[in-house]
Amino acid sequence: MRAFFVACALIFLAQPAVAKDARVIEIATVILKPGVTPDAFAKVDQAVEREHVNKQPGFVSRKTALNGRTWLVIVHWRSAKDAEASMASFSKAPAAAKFMSMIDASSMRMTRYDVIR
Numbered sequence: 001m002r003a004f005f006v007a008c009a010l011i012f013l014a015q016p017a018v019a020k021d022a023r024v025i026e027i028a029t030v031i032l033k034p035g036v037t038p039d040a041f042a043k044v045d046q047a048v049e050r051e052h053v054n055k056q057p058g059f060v061s062r063k064t065a066l067n068g069r070t071w072l073v074i075v076h077w078r079s080a081k082d083a084e085a086s087m088a089s090f091s092k093a094p095a096a097a098k099f100m101s102m103i104d105a106s107s108m109r110m111t112r113y114d115v116i117r
Helices: 001-012 038-051 080-088 095-101
Strands: 024-031 057-066 070-077 104-114
Touching: 024 080, 038 057, 038 070, 038 095, 070 080, 080 104, 095 104
Parallel strands: none
Antiparallel strands: 024 070, 024 104, 057 070
8 A cells, every 4th residue: 555655646746737727636546457467458548548538628637657466547637527527428438448348347446636735
């Protein structure tokens, strides 16, 4: 768990200043299924970002990281409503089925935080 928070901090701090209109930080983790390589998953994850996430209203930025078989995604949104709408439409995204087929769905964890500064 400590490695998770270190990874979050490093990704957040390594980014250029986040757009001032980003009011929500969404942190998600998933565990890759056995046999799924990080390189193969990275291609699918990039497709999800390119074809779905970055086209959503309120999207600001997205970063990913890997720790063993755990994949971390940090997304900045303008509002919680924007983040919720993106997640609600995710299952209909063409790249979503491939993404979900490569992860242990029961391992998926997502938390949203309000930006305070």
